[in-house]
Amino acid sequence: MAPTILWEHGWTTGQVLLLGVLALITYGFHPVARWQYRHIPGPFGWWYLGSLVEIVKLGQYKAVQNWAQKYGPVFKLIQGSRAVVVVEDPDLGRLVNLRNSERMPIPSVMAGKEAEFDSSSILTSSGLYHRSIRNAWQPMFFTGSLEAYVALMNSATDVLLHGLDAAAQQGRVVDIWRMFGEMTMHVVGTTAFGVELHTQAGDVARSPEEAELGGKLIDAAKLLFEGTGIFGSIWVLLTFLFPFLRPLTTRLAMAYPDAKLRELLAARHLMIDTVAKLIQDTRAQQAADAARTGHTGMDTSGDAVAPGQTSKAESAGVEDSAQKLQAPYTRPSPKEAAMSPGLAWSDGGRLMEKLAQSAPPTPERPHKGVAPGSFLHLLMRAQKKTDGQPFSDLELANQAFSFLLAGYETTASALGYTVYCLSGNPDKQAKLLREIDQVVGSRKPTFADLDKLPYLDAVFKESLRLYPPAGVTVRVAKEDMNLGGYHVAKGTWLQVAIYSMHHNPKYWQGDPEAFIPERFVEGTPEASARQTHAWQPFGDGPRACIGLRFATEEAKIALIRIYQRFVFELAPFQQPLQLLNRLTISPKHGILVTPVPRA
Numbered sequence: 001m002a003p004t005i006l007w008e009h010g011w012t013t014g015q016v017l018l019l020g021v022l023a024l025i026t027y028g029f030h031p032v033a034r035w036q037y038r039h040i041p042g043p044f045g046w047w048y049l050g051s052l053v054e055i056v057k058l059g060q061y062k063a064v065q066n067w068a069q070k071y072g073p074v075f076k077l078i079q080g081s082r083a084v085v086v087v088e089d090p091d092l093g094r095l096v097n098l099r100n101s102e103r104m105p106i107p108s109v110m111a112g113k114e115a116e117f118d119s120s121s122i123l124t125s126s127g128l129y130h131r132s133i134r135n136a137w138q139p140m141f142f143t144g145s146l147e148a149y150v151a152l153m154n155s156a157t158d159v160l161l162h163g164l165d166a167a168a169q170q171g172r173v174v175d176i177w178r179m180f181g182e183m184t185m186h187v188v189g190t191t192a193f194g195v196e197l198h199t200q201a202g203d204v205a206r207s208p209e210e211a212e213l214g215g216k217l218i219d220a221a222k223l224l225f226e227g228t229g230i231f232g233s234i235w236v237l238l239t240f241l242f243p244f245l246r247p248l249t250t251r252l253a254m255a256y257p258d259a260k261l262r263e264l265l266a267a268r269h270l271m272i273d274t275v276a277k278l279i280q281d282t283r284a285q286q287a288a289d290a291a292r293t294g295h296t297g298m299d300t301s302g303d304a305v306a307p308g309q310t311s312k313a314e315s316a317g318v319e320d321s322a323q324k325l326q327a328p329y330t331r332p333s334p335k336e337a338a339m340s341p342g343l344a345w346s347d348g349g350r351l352m353e354k355l356a357q358s359a360p361p362t363p364e365r366p367h368k369g370v371a372p373g374s375f376l377h378l379l380m381r382a383q384k385k386t387d388g389q390p391f392s393d394l395e396l397a398n399q400a401f402s403f404l405l406a407g408y409e410t411t412a413s414a415l416g417y418t419v420y421c422l423s424g425n426p427d428k429q430a431k432l433l434r435e436i437d438q439v440v441g442s443r444k445p446t447f448a449d450l451d452k453l454p455y456l457d458a459v460f461k462e463s464l465r466l467y468p469p470a471g472v473t474v475r476v477a478k479e480d481m482n483l484g485g486y487h488v489a490k491g492t493w494l495q496v497a498i499y500s501m502h503h504n505p506k507y508w509q510g511d512p513e514a515f516i517p518e519r520f521v522e523g524t525p526e527a528s529a530r531q532t533h534a535w536q537p538f539g540d541g542p543r544a545c546i547g548l549r550f551a552t553e554e555a556k557i558a559l560i561r562i563y564q565r566f567v568f569e570l571a572p573f574q575q576p577l578q579l580l581n582r583l584t585i586s587p588k589h590g591i592l593v594t595p596v597p598r599a
């Protein structure tokens with residue numbers, strides 16, 4: 001339109017083209033973002049790339065720490081075409097996290113069904129819809145539920161110990177981070193699906209089907225962590241740097257996905273298909289029960305049905321509904337199916353089916369589908385606040401997917417970092433061993449034990465301080481705010497610099513790089529010097545980590561059990577630990593240790 005007007009006013013094609021090129025060059029300097037936030041200091045940012053160069057070179061956690069040292073507790077970055085205001089101050093961080101309940105979006109090129117799937121995630125949704133999801137999740141983290149997970153967490157640790165035993169006997173070096181990853185996947189997978197998922201390599205109880213599914217789920221989760229956002233597909237990077245091209249790049253991305261995007265989609269679909277299969281089995285089972293008995297304990301939406309009543313399932317005539325309900329996600333087009341040769345997207349459903357066939361019924365899980373008490377079972381019975389309706393299958397699939405993603409790598413990394421810190425600090429390790437020996441001895445820990453180990457609590461917190469798996473929390477300003485004297489407009493993208501705050505000598509007495517669990521032991525001088533709110537590994541406010549207690553319980557049980565039996569020698573050349581900052585901060589080359597049996 002605009003160029004036509006120019007032509008009408010006598011401009012030549014050459015002049016219009018020159019104007020276009022000049023506009024593109026100017027746009028690359030982010031004039032709007034710079035002008036709007038000119039009062040806030042921060043790195044100038046490269047042409048088009050903004051602050052990305054430093055983030056890619058150093059990792060976001062380190063780049064943000066460097067900038068905080070240079071510009072102070074409030075500064076701005078240029079990310080994509082937008083400015084992001086970063087705070088590195090405990091009180092301002094709290095203000096940002098408490099006041100704002102919407103997260104900054106993760107760069108993505110997903111469209112259509114894929115975008116619809118993403119929009120139902122607890123991690124990325126907002127407003128009332130997010131609150132209804134969070135409410136539905138909440139009972140999984142009530143004290144009674146947490147107490148019930150102790151048995152599973154102990155049995156998952158049994159398998160880990162088995163693997164460590166074998167390595168100790170052979171004097172073998174193991175990547176304990178990877179082993180923790182398999183263990184946490186075992187725990188979150190089993191909790192989410194209500195099907196015991198034997199994802200750990202050394203598990204003698206696992207069948208070939210479980211080995212295959214477990215291995216693929218872990219590979220898929222790893223790919224999702226490493227490939228989501230700008231570090232994944234080139235299409236995502238292009239959309240991020242040139243947001244005005246978004247309608248074009250998203251379409252091209254879906255039509256011509258590059259290898260990274262294909263991997264990412266395959267990983268997503270593997271997980272989605274696994275969940276879809278479970279839901280499908282559950283619905284089919286419920287429909288079969290309904291046909292046999294005249295009524296069920298639950299209708300197809302998962303609602304309880306009183307004896308003698310007709311369930312919604314029956315009245316809707318949904319006996320054959322399972323196939324139809326799942327069709328959008330279990331039937332890839334031939335093109336889609338061909339996109340992912342490594343991780344075929346129907347593998348999840350296929351492997352789940354094989355698993356169901358190979359596993360005999362048990363009292364806890366008398367037939368195929370979602371087991372009572374599992375996360376999926378809970379959600380199938382929940383209603384959304386937005387419309388009072390049950391969650392759709394797509395929404396349910398996303399919840400299980402998000403549960404796996406949020407709960408798998410974070411906890412594995414936290415555990416790995418704790419072993420790393422203790423191995424490098426034998427005096428602190430000795431103190432922990434004494435506490436474990438005195439309070440728990442050689443038996444399996446109970447839920448009640450977990451509150452009686454203050455030094456273990458401190459060790460875990462201090463490891464999370466030095467190595468927080470999430471380097472920043474992100475928000476969108478709900479209204480105009482004053483941050484440390486700087487005016488920030490509604491809609492501004494905000495970040496709280498957790499890693500940097502955790503390492504700032506202003507907030508931590510003595511050397512902030514030193515591992516000193518006493519900072520978290522009440523009554524010690526180190527603890528009294530601690531700045532409240534400077535420790536934020538689980539975020540804060542309405543979007544704080546919902547799995548905090550679950551993760552802490554799981555980690556403490558695993559730590560008690562492994563330190564009852566072993567100490568660990570760090571393989572050489574790992575200090576300082578190299579980190580990789582993608583979606584989370586993880587150890588770049590794993591954590592390599594030799595387990596040494598305790599005397």
Ligand code: HEM
Nearest residue numbers: 406407410411414470473537538539540543544545547551
């Ligand atoms: C040590 C392990 C973990 C760490 C360090 C961690 C850290 C975090 C952080 C920093 C956030 C963002 C908070 C914010 O924006 O204020 C978060 C959100 C979340 N975490 Fe965790 N997490 C861990 C384990 C878990 C586990 C085990 C689960 C589930 C089983 C889980 C589920 C979630 C969910 C669902 C959210 C999004 C909450 C929302 O947006 O309402 N996390 N986590």
